[in-house]
Amino acid sequence: MTSELTDLGIAAIRAGVRAGDFTAREVAEGFIAAVAAAKPLNAFLVETPDHALAAADAADKARAEGAPMGSMAGVPIGMKDLFCTEGVATTAASGILDGFVPQYESTVSANLWRAGAGMLGKLNMDQFAMGSSNETSAFGNVVSPWRRKDGGNAPLAPGGSSGGSSAAVSARLCPGATGTDTGGSIRQPAAFVGISGIKPTYGRCSRWGTVAFASSLDQAGPMARDVRDCAIMLGAMAGFDAKDATSLDLPVPDWEAGLSSDLKGKRIGIPKEYRVDDMPGEIDALWEQGIAWLKDAGAEIVEVSLPHTKYALPAYYIIAPAEASSNLARYDGVRYGLRDLPDGAGLQDMYAATRAAGFGAEVKRRIMIGTYVLSAGFYDAYFTQAQKVRTLIARDFEAAWESCDLLLTPTAPSAAFALGEKSADPLAMYLNDVFTVPSSLAGLPAMSVPGGLDKDGLPLGLQIIGPALDEQGVLNAGLAIEERAGFTARPQRWW
Template sequence: MTDLTDLGIAAIRDGFRAGDFTARDVAAAFNANIAAADALNAFLVKTPDHALAAADAADAARAAGDAPKPLAGVPIGMKDLFCTTGVATTAASHILEGFVPPYESTVSQNLWDAGAGMLGKLNMDQFAMGSSNETSAFGNVISPWRRNDGGNAALAPGGSSGGSSSAVAARLCPGATGTDTGGSIRQPAAFTGISGIKPTYGRCSRWGTIAFASSLDQAGPMARDVRDCAIMLGAMAGFDRKDATSLHLDVPAWEAGLSANLTGKRIGIPREYRVDGMPAEIEALWQQGIDWLRDAGAEIVEVSLPHTKYALPAYYIIAPAEASSNLARYDGVRYGLRDLPEGAGLQDMYAATRADGFGDEVKRRIMIGTYVLSAGFYDAYYTQAQKVRTLIARDFERAWEQCDLLLTPTAPSAAFGLGEKSDDPIAMYLNDVFTVPSSLAGLPAMSVPGGLDHQGLPLGLQIIGRPLDEQGVLNASLAIEERAGFVARPDRWW
């Protein structure tokens, strides 16, 4: 029999329903893989009992002849940004070390209601701030991939959802939740050869998800392939009265609507995404993606997004500004870390707690955000950035007059080595150059693996869609997936 951990979400769901194996068999197999993979540092908390309890409930329901839940028999990983009742949730930061939520995030509750079980809480960049998973207070996540040059340098799994991408790529879970503020689902998916979709802003509730930048944060699934992402997103999404930004819309049947036939669709190629210094391999893959989509029946048109070059600087004003406001709640008074030097007053406690609890990157972004919101600089920076954000959204609206979807690279390079960019924040921020514009506009966007570079590392292609057109994004991604035939996986070394 095929190793159960080689199966994706759809295969596990269908095999369980057919009686090919029990849900407990699946959960036990993934629990064993996780226990043997500490070298990757993908999990901050392991919850084998949670996975087994959900599996036993699924097996009992099947034995009783009850109709199966959508994700019955499927165990998943949960990014440590989602609050989980009775299970530590830290956002990979010391300032929340020891925090055990008494409530469940809406996204995680939706997944449990759909029958999924939790294998554990996944490591991440601290407060979702990072592109390499090197800012976690609990150590770097390591990608399961290695370069084929004979070296064994540890590679970044991308960020901030690096624990999720590493775990899915290493067969520690068939799917995992991620969050995407400026590319934190798509970029790590590209780095590790998996698929991941950021839905339209508001598709998934933000309630119970630790906030980074509230006008940008959006949850989404990361999994082996497009179908698995469609299944998982269908369980995660939905209206939530507890989230004022939640869209009051029915959840479409995305899996049922999957089709790789793009006849009649127009795919836009934004000329501004051809950035200086783009590696030839990225350029070649992009052209290959164009050919694949044309083969699927799509018409290819060139479009212009003229304000793209301003997206990254605008994002790194808006996101830190919102972060500085959101993270003000961590003061050592109510929960989490409290550092109270002898004889210290309230202000001293605030300062000591935040100095000890926040990592360097989080402090950097809080300081940037506080600066751009301060009197005398608000109009010069924050107001201008919001105006640019409006112009970027308008660029996309005009592009939709010419096309239905956009095709771009996901990231400007393959995975880099841990430590190679950590001393240069600007170089690190440039990893999001292709993903940030759609985040600022709140658009659905997905990364799918397209091939390998000369070092044997995955490269991803990105599909961007109109607001609420997750179906179009999934379908175009499926067309790429079928033609790319990407089956590469990392050799086990951990």
């Protein structure tokens, strides 16, 4: 029974627990066993079976007593290690936070526990969410559960920075997981492993208690098996939070209840600038297939232009490192985490030694880039110009919404690549975000849904982008693609 339960998604688990088909404890025990048996994936940094079982017992008790049950009652999930969890180690996969145990709960995780979810553990990730392959973690690479069908055993990247989340959901270690998306860190890993993931409008989910990378871009969202599960989980995560100055003071819609794959009357824009040079034929073919699927759902297809798209990636890799260099200045070895104090060292020496030992190479690279573009003499030449470009990109989207309701693009320029294949070339790695960064800069909701497999049997994703606050439209278009794609592929167990 337990192995069958791990094949269920969020909606199916919730329905089964409420109907009494099985208990929440049976569900939790099944997933706890799956997590324990999946060490080769290195998806979990910390396992918290007691937390998952306590939430499951509370759900079973509520059902037995006929008490109200939350939208996530009986559902155990994985928590990306960027969210502070009271009494449970939170490191952002960085050595500089080694030993840090928060005495408070992030708003997003608190919302999920209030909705009845239980925590199976903290998920591995790229260090401080900086990476696209989950190779920058201080605690080792996450390995994708997928393998190329030709029998090649090269370990593949699960995407990043939410690589532990993507690997865990795809491998059936949890039915859903939290992710964060600064420039594509929910959508790209979701595409790499054949699951769904949505980045909501900036401000929908509170950033309070989430370890910061780039504060004007960071946004939490769910990663799950399908669109409905994402809608359920996002509804539990979102909401106004007075502790976050960027939180949107708006009611949370019932996105699950509003799901509809009927797109009659909707106009779907195809941005011509996203047809990049050297794009693999399989990506372009999937894009054309996605267009056909949306037409079949009743949508009208129109071509649109987002003329400043080519500047999005360079602008992002100025703005995000600049904000990171400011945010990461707080890690100094004085108050919490790692402290490296050489014999006879003074305060400045301790700062330098701690940061040198605690931060990984990619984090150091971005801190140095950010410090440079914020320095006197370069601030106006780089940071100010990038902010202007960001405004122009947002205006491009605003102009596009006059002729369409949503946009359809590929999620990533390729399928998953082998670990180590791009880590020596930062620019090649940064290009993974070419389709996801523009909507992040504009703060728009965007979602990846699986559309098919490439010639090697690896998943490929399609991305839907919507206007601010139109998560419903994005989810509905995602559902239309999901129903027509009929994607049921899953990784063959090797771990």
